[in-house]
Amino acid sequence: MLDIKLLRDNHSEIIKRLEMRNKDFSYLRDVVEWDKEVRVIKTNVEELKAKRNETSKRIGQYKREGKDVSKVMESIANIGNDIKVLDDKKQELSNKINEALLNTPNVPHVDAIQGVDETMNKEMRKYLEATEFDFEPKPHWDLAVELDILDFDRGAKIAGSRFTVYKGLGARLERALYAFMMDIHAIDNGYIEIIPPYIVNSDSLYATGQLPKFADDLFKLEVEDKQYYLNPTAEVPTINLHRDEILDGQKLPLKYVSFTTAFRKEAGSAGRDTRGIIRQHQFNKVELIRFCLPEQGYDMLEEMLLDSEKILKLLQLPYRVVELCTGDLGASMAKTYDLEVWLPSYNNYKEIASISNAETYQARRANIRFKRNESSKPELVHTLNGSGLAIGRTVVAILENYQQKDGSVLIPKVLIPYMNCDIIRKRG
RNA sequence: GGAGAAAUACCCAAGUCCGGCUGAAGGGACUGGUCUUGAAAACCAGCAGGGCGUUUGCGCGCCGCGGGGGUUCGAAUCCCUCUUUCUCCGCCA
Missing domain, CATH: 1.10.287.40 (Serine-tRNA synthetase, tRNA binding domain)
Known part of the structure; x- marks a missing residue:
């Protein structure tokens, strides 16, 4: 606000x-x-x-x-x-x-790039070159079905379109990834681990800015006369940890890493990314959240960006960092970087993480403040959030970039201890 | 799901039946002081936080006793409603 x-x-x-x-x-x-x-x-x-x-x-x-x-x-x-x-x-x-x-979005950062849509986002840097193959690489929706690790038909039967069953080493890869990411952020990067409620109330959604304007993106539950919503991103429950609180300025920044399953209606996305698991109604995500002093906000943003990038580097996936232009910037955010991973099936980069500073926009809505010391007046914190990373899309990136000619998929080195194997092959 | 009880300032807690002198007793914690070689104890003193309006400023005013609404000249106190917590019973991973 x-x-x-x-x-x-x-x-x-x-x-x-x-x-x-x-x-x-x-x-x-x-x-x-x-x-x-x-x-x-x-x-x-x-x-x-x-x-x-x-x-x-x-x-x-x-x-x-x-x-x-x-x-x-x-x-x-x-x-x-x-x-x-x-x-x-x-x-x-x-x-x-x-x-x-x-209903008014956040004021873009002073140096924001003026633009109308994602085509005007600015590439900041790249890591690794796009993966090259000496055979025709398969899209993950074919690869995964052949390996019998994703089951789209049964997902649709059980729930509907944009729902998928993870099976065998597919399920294990998902589990390995979020365990790995939580470990890196909690143990190496010093974030406090959180598993929040996956159902949130409307106060929480107003606080982070999903309501009132973006109700169409949310799964709504009516229980008796009460209204709940399925968590659309860990940002919502995790920012709301401190709604209506006055934090101790000496203890800032507060750093949380939150694991949730996110649910989105994808109402405006009919026809987009319909194949595979790029765009699902349900997906897992590891999210980084920080509450900090206003003057730290933009240093924190750069730090968080590096924390997210670290995951992609450890997984040895080619990606680039882009800064979003004003036309692509989320309503609550003043500045956002996206991490885009290389996907052979798209022959392009695809968003896998989004790292943003909301400045005081969410803090004002959520009434999250801090005191520099006991006698000082409360001030609003900066809130930041960033994916660290979206798990489903990471699965896609690994399947597509690590695939081999025979249709098997190598496991990135860092995941082998989590997977208890080093390759995904067709079962006999 | 059924039956009860509760929510007061950083914490504990009185007040609520019988509305006004409670802008909130008392204690703890905290801060300062006395005493002491130093500390503890004891004693003395200070001490609600927050939002908003107005003002050059000192200040003045409004709102805050879980949230919202109502009755009244006046509400922590009466009425309605919501939320949360606790106890017992039932059910359950």
Whole structure:
């Protein structure tokens, strides 16, 4: 959420930067006006309330002393009603302001790349060259079916399209990958391990910015009269660990690595990535989350990027780092890097991780603050999140990049202890 | 699923039946001091946090007793509603 105070002082500048997202944000000028009105009303209401408080106190005092009270009562006869009328008016305006702010995305970073879509993202660096084969490489959807490690038909039978059964060494590869990633981040990189609830409430989703605007992407559960949602990304439960809390500034940054199964409706993705397990309704993901001081935010972002890259390096997968342009930037984020892994079946790079700084956007919505020391005022933290990595897509990358001419798949060295084997072959 | 009980400031806890002198007793912790070679103990003193408005500033005001709403001139206290926790019974990995 935007800071209304910043908006008061700098709305032209902020609107200008928001419009780098290629949308119209002129309605924020109205918000500034409503805000002025609210403050005028507030002053009036508070004066009335002060008067009422004072008079009521006097009534109590008079009663104790046995004095007549009717005259004092008369003097504030209609004050309650007046207060109510003004309060309602104020509430109405506040709601309008709030709704507008909740629907407004984050302000892109000052140096953000202006662009309309992913074609204008900027490649920062590359690791390894695209894998070369001396045979025709197979896409993972063929390879995995031949190896009998993924079963698309039965996934569809059990649940529906975009659901897949992992089987045999396919299932083990998935399990090996998340154990491996959790180990690297928790043991080597110093993150605290988290397994959060996979069902979240709407407060949590408002806090991280999935609601109110992106309800269509979420699986919703109605249980009696209550509404729950399936976790769309570990970012949601993990950022919400500290909703409505004041953290100890001395203990920042807080670093968490969170393992979840993520559920997404992929409502706007009909026809995209329909083959294989690139885009599923259900997938596993290891997610890095940090809460830090505002001045640390961008150093933390670079550090997290390296933490994610480390996984790809250890797995010896070719990838590149891109910085997202404003047209491709998620609504809650000020700056985002994507890691894109080389996929022979796409003959291109494909997103496997996304590492972002939300600055204070989520912290303000979630009310997550810190104190530098005991006597200082609370300030909003920066929240960062990054994949470390998406497991399903890592499975794809390994299958496709490590495949051999005979249809078997070598296991990356670092995974062998987790897999208890060094190759996936067709079962006899 | 059934039956009860509870939620007060950093922690414990009084107040809630019978609304006003509770902007919240008391204790612990914490901070400062006295005493002591030093420490402990004892004693003295200080001490709710947060949000918002207004002001050049000192300050002033509004809102906060789990959340939301209501009754009232006035609510920690009365009413409605939601959430969470605990105890017992049932069921269960």
